[in-house]
Amino acid sequence: MIRFSIYRYDPDKDAKPRMQDFExxxxxLEGRQMLLDAMLLLKAQDDTLSFRRSxxxxxxxxxxxxxxxxxxxxxxxxxxxxxQPITLRPLPGMxxxxxxxxxMEPFYKQYRSIKPWLIxxxxxxxxxxxxxxxxxxxxxxxxxxxxxxxxxxxxxxxWWNPDKYLGPAALLQSYRFLVDSRDKATSERLDxxxxxxxxxxxxxxxxxxEACPKGLNPALAxxxxxxxxxxxxx
Amino acid sequence: xxxxxxxxxSGGGLGEWIIQRVSAVYVLLFTVWLGVSLSVSPVHSHADWxxxxxxxxxxxxxxLFIVSLLIHAWTGLKSVFLDYVHNWRLRFVLLMTLAxxxxxxxxxxLIVIGGV
Ligand code: SF4
Ligand code: SF4
Ligand code: FES
Numbered sequence: 001m002i003r004f005s006i007y008r009y010d011p012d013k014d015a016k017p018r019m020q021d022f023e024x025x026x027x028x029l030e031g032r033q034m035l036l037d038a039m040l041l042l043k044a045q046d047d048t049l050s051f052r053r054s055x056x057x058x059x060x061x062x063x064x065x066x067x068x069x070x071x072x073x074x075x076x077x078x079x080x081x082x083x084q085p086i087t088l089r090p091l092p093g094m095x096x097x098x099x100x101x102x103x104m105e106p107f108y109k110q111y112r113s114i115k116p117w118l119i120x121x122x123x124x125x126x127x128x129x130x131x132x133x134x135x136x137x138x139x140x141x142x143x144x145x146x147x148x149x150x151x152x153x154x155x156x157x158x159w160w161n162p163d164k165y166l167g168p169a170a171l172l173q174s175y176r177f178l179v180d181s182r183d184k185a186t187s188e189r190l191d192x193x194x195x196x197x198x199x200x201x202x203x204x205x206x207x208x209x210e211a212c213p214k215g216l217n218p219a220l221a222x223x224x225x226x227x228x229x230x231x232x233x234x
Numbered sequence: 235x236x237x238x239x240x241x242x243x244s245g246g247g248l249g250e251w252i253i254q255r256v257s258a259v260y261v262l263l264f265t266v267w268l269g270v271s272l273s274v275s276p277v278h279s280h281a282d283w284x285x286x287x288x289x290x291x292x293x294x295x296x297x298l299f300i301v302s303l304l305i306h307a308w309t310g311l312k313s314v315f316l317d318y319v320h321n322w323r324l325r326f327v328l329l330m331t332l333a334x335x336x337x338x339x340x341x342x343x344l345i346v347i348g349g350v
Contacts, residue, residue: 160317194247196316203313229248 002026002038003085006049010098017096021085022046035082036063036075051100058213061148064091065100071150071211091153093162106162107149110170114192116177119185135181142176142221144214145169151208151218157201165201166193168208168218175221178228190229199225250309257306264299293347300343304336 002024009017022042029037036056043049051074053063058076066089067077079086094102120129152158152167166174174193177183193199199222208218277283286292311332319325 157317161320196247196250200247200251201317226248226251230252233248 002079004038004042005085005087006042006099007089008049008099009096011096019087029079033078033080034075035067035077035079035086038079039074039088050098059146061146064148064150064153064213065089066092071154073148073150073213076213091149093153093159094149104149107147107152107167107169110152110162110166111147111173114166114170114174114177115185115189116173118177118180118183119188120182121184129182131181138179138181139176141216142172142179145172145176145216146214148213150211150213151216154207154211155202156205156207157203161197161201164197166198168202168222171199171202171225172216172218172221175225178225186228187232190225190232193225194229199229250312253305254309254313257302257309260302261299261306264295264302267295296347297344300340300347304340308332308336 004022004024005019006022007017008014008020022045024038024041024045028041032038034056036053039049039051040053043051051063051065053075054060055062056075058073061073063074064071065074066087067074068082068087071091074088088100090096090100090102094104094106097103147169149169151172152169155168157165158167174189178186178189183189202219202222204219204222206219209220212218275286277286287296312329315325315328319328
């Protein structure tokens with residue numbers, strides 16, 4: 001038997017959240033190994049249990065949650081790595097819609113605010129805007145982000161000021177456009193980061209690096225942005 | 235671009251971040267230098283101490299040390315207030331109190347070290 005302790009909360013019905021114990025017979029897994037596989041079987045037992053999932057292979061980012069106290073994606077977390085009872089909670093600091101489903105709007109709002117698209121007013125070339133190999137490589141470690149929110153919701157600075165501090169995910173994306181050779185708004189983008197909150201609430205606590213299920217390093221991206229600001233001002 | 239809260243350009247972002255680091259470096263350098271020179275030529279008596287600490291160089295370096303320390307503490311505590319104190323009125327009162335306290339400490343240090 002695999003034991004679970006799962007956060008349950010329906011704001012419309014429950015006065016406050018509670019933890020509910022579940023048990024699952026390993027045989028039902030039929031060799032499947034991931035936490036999400038087990039959760040789907042639990043849902044078959046009790047269909048009021050709510051969580052998001054879609055791709056089941058670490059691509060869509062929808063099943064981010066707190067797993068034994070650490071943020072991660074259920075679909076790429078092997079059951080064998082987890083101490084029992086496996087404790088599942090919603091992403092920390094986000095408003096709970098129901099059980100493990102949270103309202104990601106504060107996170108998306110910060111993402112939208114960095115203008116996550118190429119800004120380039122030069123006349124469009126006939127076919128496409130080309131990049132050298134070297135320039136393209138600068139985007140490695142940045143473009144892979146799936147916006148799961150594991151990093152930002154593990155960052156204390158984001159917990160305290162989710163409305164003013166961009167958080168590691170949005171900052172990683174901000175850097176992704178700052179270093180893109182095809183983007184021409186570098187200076188405006190940097191202007192937008194120069195206030196006490198949007199970038200400078202980061203205290204290099206490094207929780208974000210620890211949390212990212214795609215192995216990305218938002219803290220390093222933040223460091224590079226600071227370097228760009230320094231270079232510009234000197 | 236749109237911002238959630240517009241801060242003054244120099245008063246909080248990059249400028250403060252640089253100041254915080256520069257002051258930390260000086261505080262560290264001074265502490266190491268003081269430790270090394272005191273262990274190379276230990277101070278045994280009050281007279282030793284007077285001769286060690288009365289030179290212009292030492293007094294200038296020590297005053298710069300106090301200033302750096304206060305500036306570093308100021309930027310650090312301000313950062314803590316920005317993190318945790320979300321009511322701007324309370325934050326303003328806290329920062330003003332701190333500014334007053336630190337100015338007092340600086341004046342005191344100037345009197346002791348500078349002998350003014
Ligand atoms: S390094 Fe910065 S962004 Fe990452 S968790 Fe720490 S404070 Fe947050
Ligand atoms: S940086 Fe990593 S943890 Fe953060 S949103 Fe992107 S993929 Fe998720
Ligand atoms: S279900 Fe898509 S990332 Fe886990």
